[in-house]
Amino acid sequence: MPVTLKELAARARVHPSTISRVANHDPSLRIAPATRARIEALLRETEYRPNGIARGLKLRQTFVLAVVIPDVTNPFFAALFRGVEDGASPRGYNVLLCNTDGSPERQRSHLQSLHARRVDGVLLASTFLNDPTVRWLRSQRMPYVLVNRFSDEGQDPFVGSDDVLGARLATQHLVELGHRRIGHLAGKATVSTGVLRRRGYAAALADSGLPADPRLVSESGYAEEGGAQAAERLLSLPDPPTALFAVTDMTAVGAFGAARRRGLRIPDDVAIVGYNDIPLASRLVPGLTTVHVPIHEFGSAAARLLLEQIETGAQSRRRLVFNPELVVRGSTVPGADAPAGHPSIPAFATE
């Protein structure tokens, strides 16, 4: 058992509160130099660290944050988590990680558990539109920040990118390359990124006077498997698209596989654009043209926003929206991949 204040007090023949004050460098403490020295020696000798639980109970602060995401094996969320930890760790916070696998029930039960644990705040990157869990979070007055996806327009502190703009850039790029039939592997209608990126896609088509053919939009979800299936549907159309804009890079990866299985060459037979610019994107062959967003910075900025709320005690509605940028690679423009110097790895096989 680690040493407690009471034990130290007995050994130093002073009151526990005196030890506490010395350990915490309480400026209001008046103490004889000799006594202080004796106590400090004892603290060093025993490597005393206050019991975080007891401290948390008294101070009503645990110095623990939580990150709630769909799945950390998705590189996007792994990078996001690193951003959070890198932002929070230097300030003395530890971070709990909770995976929901996209299930609202698991999200809800995680959040309730976190609340009972009295974590100081939550970063939520697995939210849905009109998410009742987010409303619950608001009502509990527990500090939180939504990341990447939001729930109700403008109602919550948020860090993410301008999804409409990003999707627009991606689609415009394909239009400018001469594509006339551009498919969209769409996210879910229940998720902000799904809706907004689809909106950006549609807007870009409209801007260019291209028809909005609903058959060219297929819901893929956000994982590789769904991307492969959605791409398969579009590519097997009688009049298939010559280009695909995928709602995320992982979805695009699924599309890569589907295209290859059909014997289609990328980008010659079908061009593909993703979203997020995860590390994998630049290492596919051909490289994946995608919309770059600062994933790591999403995390660290969200942590800052959260800590700000925690430390001021004020609920916030601040939104931090980063401008996405198009990164052109070989999946849309032949030869666009930087040749040497960049350790790219060969592409994805079927399956």
Added chain:
Amino acid sequence: MPVTLKELAARARVHPSTISRVANHDPSLRIAPATRARIEALLRETEYRPNGIARGLKLRQTFVLAVVIPDVTNPFFAALFRGVEDGASPRGYNVLLCNTDGSPERQRSHLQSLHARRVDGVLLASTFLNDPTVRWLRSQRMPYVLVNRFSDEGQDPFVGSDDVLGARLATQHLVELGHRRIGHLAGKATVSTGVLRRRGYAAALADSGLPADPRLVSESGYAEEGGAQAAERLLSLPDPPTALFAVTDMTAVGAFGAARRRGLRIPDDVAIVGYNDIPLASRLVPGLTTVHVPIHEFGSAAARLLLEQIETGAQSRRRLVFNPELVVRGSTVPGADAPAGHPSIPAFATE
């Protein structure tokens, strides 16, 4: 502020302890049915959840575990974490994630912080040989399990694979394919996996009567970048190896890049074998021949071992060593990737 026992007690006109006993279904509680009903209704109405901090202080248990790894953006560790969470979450535990980036100092400071927080146990996958931090952990009598790497032979509870055997399988495979000059991208001499996999590599060579040429071994560390550099060194030798055994898949990925930059074909000019079988391995082109280990199960088994210690209160030295299995893919055997019925995709068709 969430509701407390005392507040509920005032509302129900009973003593707080009575509420607590009803909430916890204390079997030794004798109570009038009417009173019980009144309290239960109140509990439901207010959605009372005991304050986890206060509970932790009293029960001396936090229901929090911690996972300490080098970097969660490495797919191996992300999968490992999922295993842990999937093992611990159903039993009511939450999991803290700490990244060390391979720094012993960060590892140390994380563990001290976790100790002060009184987490119930720690899973450590970033340890070194003769790691002082592990000795400290032992001395603190804090439950822990080492994963993937160990510190002192047989001294700690451990979950991992038989590294010598795995490396042997990999190297034997290359020998059987006819390779005579087999290089090794070695891990660090300060890490158990580095030492053991190198030992397995050397043993396989000796078994086959092949000379052990020290120039064919180059330290790569465990990341892609180091793998690329080490491969570069070996491949630029006057008499370069025709095959490489890399200490991890990420290292092998670096080797892929290096080979590709030199215009070498895989596996014709250089065959490559990795270790771990991360999801990425099967999706490279050509697929990466590698030593499969059950990563997710490492995590869930380690969580079980840890929970066992926590719940019995006994320190353990149980070791769970999985048998690794060789998975042959296209990076050593041409055509090994070809799915039945589908045309195989040329390795470096692009450009």
Added chain:
DNA sequence: TTGCGCTGAACAAACGATTGTCCTATGTTA
């Protein structure tokens, strides 16, 4: 009527730290 055994709770002491207040010797000043 006394005593006993229940029932149905209340009481109180932890768990370990933090922090506002109070107390007791010394000196200092008038």
Added chain:
DNA sequence: TAACATAGGACAATCGTTTGTTCAGCGCAA
């Protein structure tokens, strides 16, 4: 010499639960 500071700590309440013990009242048997 009496009043008063001041230094140097001690005291005690508090955070919200848990849990061993105690206790008042009531019914019932002797």
